Amino acid sequence: MNIEEVKTENLVDQGSFWFPEPASEAAAQFSGLFNFIYIWSILIVLGVTVITAYLLFRYKRSKENQVAESQLTHNNVLEITWTILPFILVMVVFYWGYRDYLRLTIPDADSMEVHVTAKMWSWQFDYPELDVTTLGEFYVPVNRSVKLIMSSEDVLHSFYLPNFRVKRDVIPNRYTRLWFKPNRTGVFQVFCTEYCGQDHSKMLATLHVLSEEDYAEWLEKGTSTDDIPLLELGETLYNKAACASCHNIDGSPGGIGPSWKGLYGAERPLTSGSSVAADDDYLRESIRDPKAKVVAGYAPVMPAYNEKQLKSREVTAIIEYIKTLK
């Protein structure tokens, strides 16, 4: 998926001059604290600079001005003032920051849980209560707390939702948690923000925050793709299931996996030395069990897609899509 495609997905504002639009109460609060610290930093830098510059000229020692230096050593009022005022300022920041930190760290007790699995270079979402798995996108109802339980299958990734001001590393062999409570509907961008290999920058996903009614409808319909025409479905899955991160469709060389252009029906030389025709059965096997027959010149790095991740009809849709890429 490239930036152009991202922009056309009706995403909620990402590119404002200052911050992406907040989509939760907490996000607005975090921005408030950031702005408070930022504005005070500017005021203090300016204040110190201006006073220093003024004193530099005011007490310049020149040929005409040879007055003895002041012997003043102490000024209680001044010293107490410049101790107390900064103390109050940093305590305000400490209290505010600690309060928001707790808010950021401790999920609401009634949060719904979504499991997030990161792998090079896609995001998978599992809803344990619903027995639903989605790739590259996930759906939550508005005004409901959501807790993400995240882990990685390979390397270090990082899950970032700019509109919610939440970000956390996703690590192999360990669970990390993240939570948010959307207060508006919309489609939001998820980024991977830890460099994780060649297609790190394409490791994107979308969060769909739905109204109560839309979410109920989504639950009922489930993640069924049965009413999407095969070809359209195949093309959609090419991006959603992250095929696009390794397989291009324009035939250019140098991809992590073979290009899909002209793939269907071609004779494929394998690492085993034999060769095989890329027919429907071979393509299906390569999706379900990619390591079974690896094409010569490529590493066996493709993740397998099981029945939960891609249903039979979805595999067929991808194969039909490949057939159109002549």
Ligand code: CUA
């Ligand atoms: Cu995953 Cu960068």
